[in-house]
Amino acid sequence: MADHLQNIDLSEYPYINRGLEGIVAFSTTKSFIDGAKGELIYSGYNIDTLAENATFEEVCFLLWNDRLPDAGELNELNSRLQAERELPEVVLNYIRNTDKNSEPMAVLRTAVSMLQDFQPADAVDTDHAIAMTAKMPTIIAAFDRVRNGLDVVAPVKKGSTAFNFLYMLNGEEPGTASERTMDLCLVLHAEHGMNASTFTCRAVCSTESEIFSAVTAAIGSLKGPLHGGANTAVMNTLLKLKDDQGEGADPVAFTLSKLEKKEKIMGFGHRVYKVLDPRATHLRKMSKSLSDETGHEYLYNWSEAMVKTMKEEKNIDPNVDFFSATVYYSLGIVPDLYTCIFAMSRISGWTAHFFEQKENNRLIRPRALYVAEKNKPWIPAEKR
């Protein structure tokens, strides 16, 4: 790039190309994170309070309205979500006929984008948010069945989002423990400050574009390995260890060897949390009880050994992705769907931020410093 620079010394601009780090761009009522204390709040409520008490559907209502629903409102939301689970035929056809090796997150992005074509003409943003929240699990489960050569399982018009998702994925009703685990995962991933996908969602909203464009963009952002792709990477690491060395593998030696080779160990550390991510605490408990039930104890034991080693060697804590990986695996879900499940939960936070941005909008457009030549003369192609 050096030959483009015209006497511009980029070291004079240390704040450029820094990812807007530290820039406070919004006020929000949606969530608060204290990285030093390990505290996470959704619209007034501590994540511990919500993890112990709330369903995913209650969290959706909370994030959309900045208050919890009363019993009637919660019933109504549950009914609407149940009623909206089916996919338009054109969307199902796409899922049935696209390349079977497609990335699940790419299929989710395309199918959610397509939903806009089939919304009723009089539907408003809250209707769209409910429709996407209801249909995303159906999209994910349908594609997973199709690519495995199985019949698509139609959604049921009863039960929680978590219940219906596991039912559509596996073709049988989940037990209470599995449903509750899945529901808790959805609660824990619903919202998390001004992360990259939420920021992208607000940036699209800021042009006065609509909610399908904003959510489609957010899915594309979450898809990145630096954002939502980490739990898939955690599980793939653990599965590779099993493939290479069997269930008797030594996770401590494995971790130390990675550290020695200065290789990145997925699932540890976080830009915001300097202590243990409070979501990891809840997932860790879940991971243990599920592993006991499903015969994946070795995975839980490996995880704990890796956590201990990382703490001793580097004083780095695991993040939300580390334990969600083994939880999803114990629920029988294949690793490349984990980011889709993240999206299926985070749709609640994205749409909440869309509403908030729209209410007090300002076009989001930072500036760039041009660092190349100007007004070069034209030379015809044959003389270049």
Added chain:
Amino acid sequence: MADHLQNIDLSEYPYINRGLEGIVAFSTTKSFIDGAKGELIYSGYNIDTLAENATFEEVCFLLWNDRLPDAGELNELNSRLQAERELPEVVLNYIRNTDKNSEPMAVLRTAVSMLQDFQPADAVDTDHAIAMTAKMPTIIAAFDRVRNGLDVVAPVKKGSTAFNFLYMLNGEEPGTASERTMDLCLVLHAEHGMNASTFTCRAVCSTESEIFSAVTAAIGSLKGPLHGGANTAVMNTLLKLKDDQGEGADPVAFTLSKLEKKEKIMGFGHRVYKVLDPRATHLRKMSKSLSDETGHEYLYNWSEAMVKTMKEEKNIDPNVDFFSATVYYSLGIVPDLYTCIFAMSRISGWTAHFFEQKENNRLIRPRALYVAEKNKPWIPAEKR
């Protein structure tokens, strides 16, 4: 919102919720805008130089490589773009079967997202950029034909992007003047600094997500009325005037009446340009010659009368959208496709910024100020 605030006075934070205005976030070699002088540069070359000399395909190469192609490179790029114009069958099926009243920009967003499923496994980012640039015109033309009950016209493997687009749209080869006009429109819309869609593209890239996610997000951003939707609005205003008052309408009285009622007049003013947008100058010339040829003189005359009135009354100049509207209309293109044509050109700038961001990446994530309560107690639903 007042009851959520906890002793936070937002007036103490005048820089929050301001759309990152004035924040310099990137260095770039892709474009430079001097709003006071009315100067626009693409990777070293003034827009006037490019408007007079370059084809759209040359501009694509320029933005992707920061230099113009030699004759061999330009031939090769033209051949590759020609070879890549056809759509995968699943994409065509979606276009044929989706709701006929869908927004063209929504269909474009979905179809571009879908393209990822069908790219060869060994394709790299530059291949993807060429594929999207080649296929976006096919998507737009195919949907326009389908919704009008016409057969889809397959692309030809010859000629420029502009030639092929007009051919697929109208089912007959365009004349040289129409092709050159369309090509110039594509040159003029290819790149424009850190606008909202380009910024969104870079934000998605910053999570290490891939180029289809980034471009899909950018299409969703461009779709907004505050960004790419303005030329459609300009044309709809002019067509409404014609419907209401016929070709003998008085555009001066119309403009004055709008100003008196303090209604926004689309196509005037720009956040960056304080003098005439240099792109508007080129479009204005084109608009005049095309109007003469196509019998839409009244539209050109109305435009000029409105420009004169706005300058006298408000000292505001027209922007790129104002004259592109009548140019596209004179080419026989319906208003709701204008933003799609913008996207079909801007794909070159978006992908160029994607390459630049990827080369020197940093996760883009500003912060938000939480302005609501914390740690509220749990109350069960039936007691709320």
